[in-house]
Amino acid sequence: MAMSGPQKTVIQLVGVVVVMGGLAWASVPFYDWFCRVTGFGGVTQVADAGSDKVLEDTIKVRFDASKDRGMPWEFRPVERIMELKIGETGLAFYEAYNPTDRPVAGQASYNVAPYSAGYYFEKIQCFCFNEQVLQPGERVMMPVTFFVDPEIVEDPEAKYVHTITLSYTFHEIDLPEGYAALDTGGTSGAETELN
DSSP, rough: OOOOOOHHHHHHHHHHHHHHHHHHHHHHHHHHHHHHHHHHEEEEEEEHOOOEEEEEEEEEEEEEEETTTTTEEEEESSEEEEEEEEOOOEEEEEEEEOOSSSOOEEEEEEEEEEEEEEEEEEEEEGGGGGGGGEOOTTTEEEEEEEOOOOOEHHHEEEEOOOOOEEEEEEEEOOTTTOOOOHHHTTOHHHHHHHH
């Protein structure tokens, strides 16, 4: 049985919609993977341990902090800039304070500039890997351990980078399960466990 022109067109259009929907669905994880592999957009890398090679060349790392609109915390880097050898492990701290009378959960997004340095900026440990919950009036120091991969000096673009800016933006998120009781006057024992 042969299809008529309109039926064939409808089937083709449905096929196009299905294919486009599939591509749209796959684009977000593919883009995330692409950015992590290439450092595109200033996305940093994650390392299990520090570099086994340290160069004599040094690089400056600047630390930047911002908050999403409506995020009630105070958030700032403790140290604004540090200079370290390429490959040397650095430890920096950010300070967060919840001035409200309620628990507030936050998640940090991050990037580095210039973008060409993203592939070579390796985080070993970072507060940005997890959600953070601050109780009313709580002030915390949040560490980030990192190094700049010595391979940066071999990259035609990135080898001329002398300063890298590490930026974090905190966004308020919903409180994780188990914190609802704290919001209504529960005990603060879970505070230490979940931070």
